[in-house]
Amino acid sequence: MHDKYVYTGKPTNLKQTLTHPVVIGGGPVGLVLALSLQQSGVPVTVLEAQQPGAMYGDGRALALSYGTRQVLEQLGVWHQLESTVTAIETIHVSQQKGFGRALLKAGEHQLPALGYVVSYGALMQALDARITETKSGIEVCYQVPVQQLQVDAIAAEVTFQTATAASSEILVTPLAVIADGGRSLEAIPGLIRETKHYGHDALVGLVQSELPHRNMAYERFTPYGPMALLPNGEQFSLVWTGEQAYIDQIAALDDDAFLQALHQAFGDRVGKFLQIGKRGRFPLKLSKLEQTFPAHCVVIGNAAQTMHPVAGQGFNVGIRDAMALAKNIASTTAAEWGAAHRLTEYHQSRARDTSRGLLFTDFLVNVFSNDLIGVGLLRGAGLGALSLLPVARRFLVNKMSYGS
Template identity: 45%
Template sequence: MDERVSKVLVVGAGPVGAVCALALQQQGIAARVLEAQPEDARADTRTLALSHGSRLILERLGVWAQLDDVTPITRIHISQRGALGVARLSADEVNVPALGYVLPYAALTVALKQTLADAHIAVDYGMAVERIESGTDAATLQVADGRSYAAPLVVVADGGRGKSDPVPKFERDYDQMAVVCEVQTELPHANQAYERFTPEGPAALLPKGDRYALVWTARREDAERIAKLADTEFLAALYRHFGGRQGLFLQAGPRKTFPLKLAYTGSEAADRVVRIGNAAQTLHPVAGQGFNIGLRDAWELASLSGDTAPEALGSAAMLAAYARGRRLDVLGGVGFTDFLVRVFSNDIVPLRHARGLGLLALEVFPPLKAFVARRMIFGARG
């Protein structure tokens, strides 16, 4: 059998797997990455919202300097349709240059690919991992062409899309889908993002270049119909749904839909195997938490690996310490996101009033505002 042995194997060269490999190298630990897609595969068109904390991670890895398609969010406007209560957050109030950054997934993928190549990190493209066998001293990966790879630590960052993924410990189907596309509004965005809660689900407008990236959450049975509306009907429906804070919606790009759910699998998998990023937790995008938690997973795992004696890398004690260290941040993000979706996606009158009061409190009570903003930027330890 042709078996290659490495110190750390990373399954998946998505943003979380790539960041993990780069951060491990900064800790002096060589990683090998296996990616199912071919090297020249075109990344899809999704848009990502990065927190300021994620920017700091990408800066330390030399990735941020390579990104040129980034739009800062300096203000966020939060409201609910058909009820009182508005909250506004601004970067100045939290003393950060921006509350977040919007960029195409494809741009981040290209920058990460280049940084991995510059750092001479081995990435085997077109290698879909079929099976992971865990053992006492090492875990072994079987890939489709019959080759196998072994390492004392295997990091699964396959986005939760692997063939042998375990059943999540906790799942919630929100019966919602996201309709995403770019839209042009009558008024310039001036780097302001919007989060508007409606009984059918939240709608977000994220400044992207000279346009907005729209994430319109709808009930599953409505989403496909909305996505297929002709442009003029779509723009009119969006105006009715979102309101006129940005003037008219003038133009919309091609629409896509994606399912929204909560799936919490956790980092613990088997001996010598750890799960990070979307492979460990897939979140609703309402609070922009999922992707940023994934980057913190990668960063914290690499830091802990650097602090672990080489012979203990991937040991049960190390993986348990990692799970313990991540619990507060991950479960905090999962709970906060789930709370927002469930409390805001309905039209129950007492809840509507309570939400209005909550938004008012956020608006007028600066310490609460700073508390919420810092947790959204830096996670539970913010």
């Protein structure tokens, strides 16, 4: 039906029945799922709305956990990516206007790094390169935005429009996997999403500091919201969160005033801030999709749950979604792909990790993003305990690395 990598379309209506899963979304989570299925001998078709390579220039920083690195190694992707990542060997946690700090060190936990920072574009290039290396089993179709998804007791029908076809086309599949960050969900009736809007925005950008980062990441809790500096090449990736009105003020500053404000909020740990690149911002929310499909459709990654960026959990939870679903599919016969009892098993396998990730990030935001009387003392005591108790540090590192 398709070229291996580019779907060219046909000028007539087409409805084709497949016997393998269809993944909606060719981003990192969808491609990790596809590569894992391919390794297990399960063929898969991926539908991506954008052109090939459209995201290669995306400089957004992703924080990869050590567990995600292990996944990428298993899939043969890490060697393509390794030269572009920056290792996080130490995490420094502190609070503004209060005592207490904690250091998490990779060596203390027998890890080469606590995590890694890479651009979204570099990760996409590495995943695409790995897919190109595969001889069979993965079919990536570009420029095919999904228009509609219908799910019934027998199968899922995915309707899409190609760039060259005169009419829509349909794929019938035993299992449709939505992994596009939620962009296609508006086409699906009956989905329910529980959403908590924090009323906060995140301001992001690359900053150059006077002192080298020494592979140390910083998590700084302020009365306005958490801020993070992640080592990224020779610079830091900044994530500065706060109430929307506060971020409005910060975003309106010219570069010199912005760097001064950043230094005032962060302190002297890396010296003066010398330069800020292009700044971006996005609203922060916590949301969870109610999995309403009894069979033949499943939602993973950011399309299924969205977390506050504090602690860098969201993307890595999505990768664990992909790997758990691939294991679920590969461990059964083709006749049962998408069956209700198989998807129930998948959801049960992911419930603990997902719910704890949502609770963990929400807890950090609620406790570390306010200036109520007495809360600062509790924060300081918590950071002091984390500094003194190896068991507490091990728990936190395991949570960040593996979701356990």
